[in-house]
Amino acid sequence: MVTVNVSKKYLLQLAGKKLSDLQLEEALHQIKSPIDSQDGNNLVIEVNGDRPDLLSAEGISRALKGYLGVEKGIPSEKFGKSGMVVNVDSSVKSVREFIVCAVVENLKISDDDLADLIQIQEKLTLTHGRKRKKVAIGLHDTSMLTAPYFYKAVDPKSISFIPLGKDRKMDLQEIIEKHEKGIDYAYILDGAKKYPVIFDSKNQVLSFPPIINGALTMLTTNTKSIFIDITGLDYHACNIALNILCQDFADRGASVKTVEIKSGGKAITTPETAPEKMELDIGFANKLLGTELSAKQIVECLKKQRISAKIKNPKTIECLIPKYRADFLHPVDLVEEVALGYGFNKFIPKQPSVYTKGELSENTKLIDDAVGLMIGFGFMQINTPILTNEKLAGKVKSISPLVKILNPISEEYENVRSSLLPQMLDTLSKNTHNIYPQKIFEIGSTIIANPKIAVQCENNISIAAAIASPTANISDLSPVLLELLGKLQLEFDLHKSELKMFISGRQATLKGKGAIFGEIGEISPEILEMLKMEVPISAFEIVIKRN
Template structure:
């Protein structure tokens, strides 16, 4: 049998890819995966572990496997373990994984999992039944499909179904965990029918919409940045404490944090855009250089209530990226986008190298420009120098928008 148990942080084994035994605490502190996911178990006095009948370590979930489980081209038999805090999530993940392997020619075998009060045979690949009235399908899609036509459409989406007295009855494959409601069948019918065959129609309305004046200004600023050779990115407004504060040496004093976030990667509203751009660079370290990115998005602050303001941020990364290049780009953006002459004065900022940082104040446009500190680059696992600037363009956008009203 394979035993799921716990061990003290000083318990030692050879992690996957390692040569020497490390304690479980050392794995959390010293290995890349431990540093990334260690927070999940770090607060507990004992850590979860999977061992075989000989006491050999198979896995330290959810951190890393043992070296014993290394796969080679000669490997033919796989034991798949899914560890989760939610049973349904674990069963769904296992079903997707094993059916993908079966589709590649593998043979699925069952495992009995014994809990103190429950015994499960996994994987559970039983189908789910969904049904929906055909008239509802036709009403939502604007079609006049017959029962056999709808069944054929579902078959093209790899879903077995039958039509009986006005109702479509479908057998949902276990790996299709995205199908949760009868209305999801409508989308599968549409896909099987062919989205390109659907004729789009505009809803009848007496009012005619038009872009908001602020959107016109932001679009113009984007066109200026693209014309200067920058690539636009669009990040989520929520980010992690590590990216927004820890990596920059900032304290989350006035931070706006989501209550009970589903992920530590999305728990703080951004008050700066540059950290997100540095994350973009860190996920593209193997792409060609130079990399020149920009983003225009709302940032969020506490000023009694929560205030939203538009920011423009740019980052440049290559072997010779420096303050001079960033300032040159800044001057071009301010001149072409706002018709203003850039003025800077020396400043100090924890994000930038001392002596290679300046603040900007031109009319209602203000911000900061500089070379990113090596410690910050290291925190984001970046290998190339980087320079950046960020501008608060909120008032400039609002003022310019008044001319379009």
């Protein structure tokens, strides 16, 4: 999810209808662009990944007009030919194969418009374009350029130009290594021997996609005509992005024109605007929604969603989906449009009527039994995080090595716990000001790496308990352990052990049926000293279920 900034005034002006703040808020929520926050005229709007066409005021107003009934069905703009040609060299195939372009004329650009254009370009490439990898966008002032243009992959050192943000010429290699954008996006071109460039008939560089544009074609408030280049790894994704931009420019009142892309003797005209056809089975839609909508009603709902729809036969509706929409894979996507057009809050919720028998899981039952017993023994339950760190575990000890997170965001939480005891002793060390005896326990997941398991880890359930008091020793705790495991019907044997965390000779390990294991003992004075504990602690930890 991303957010975009939109001027409320401009949005309502585009939508062509006056709305109260409350009406606008509700309307925006229902067309999938809810307000995140607002500050006077500026609305911050949330947009989900499925609707890149809502990343601008123009796009939102298009949906809004449908919702309000101001305009229905597919927008009617047709784009004329510009006569512009882009020649694509086959060398780009191995690095960034696809390019689609358009020309925008009759523009008036204010400073606000420039900010809007930068925003849609950024948000579109970030989400729909997967951070420029799948789709990258360049907008160029054409006044200094000479047609036709060329798209070609070249040796990184063979071409140099002044990139945006710099005041001297740099070759492609240098841009990748030194320019901020080069450093940020270099990974996209990782391993490529040649880099893609777009240049004009006088060898002036427009763009080094997906890294940076040339300074020569920078947009200003004097720009009258724009050339749009969209390059990427997926033709359809590029064409959708181009359609979104072109439709936005058209809604701004500019005239959008197509460009001819010539490649290997073939030529296509972009943007390709022919709407996608998809058929919707009326019975399927009604069954999925739990409704009995007529064909006419469904057509009306779809039109409100800016989809052209007509009844093909009594069972089928034929739909035309605008090319700027990116989210239609299956007729279920049309069904959601019907639901949105109908209005989510007009549906009458159907009360659950199917009878099924509810039941707790075996794990929950086991945990419940253990918790009940421990509470009966007078222990207080604690609940500590599953994420931990080596330092904490190392302070105490850990039966098994901790699984490491590859991309931690905090030093405190860079591992997954393999034992409950470190956090338990940590808890006691944070309560030295509270009254003794302190009797606490925890039951929860512990994770131990195990290559024999599909998910590479045992996800076990462990129980740990501790008593801290001036007279704490194993004989206070072993009756609890015996009773607990006895009542849980877990059989086990005690074995002599020499674990460092416990006092020598005052500890034991435990092995039992069902592969349960654990240990009990009196915590060693070295550890107590390190934890600044002033009373002894006896503790046990047992894995009561191995998964």
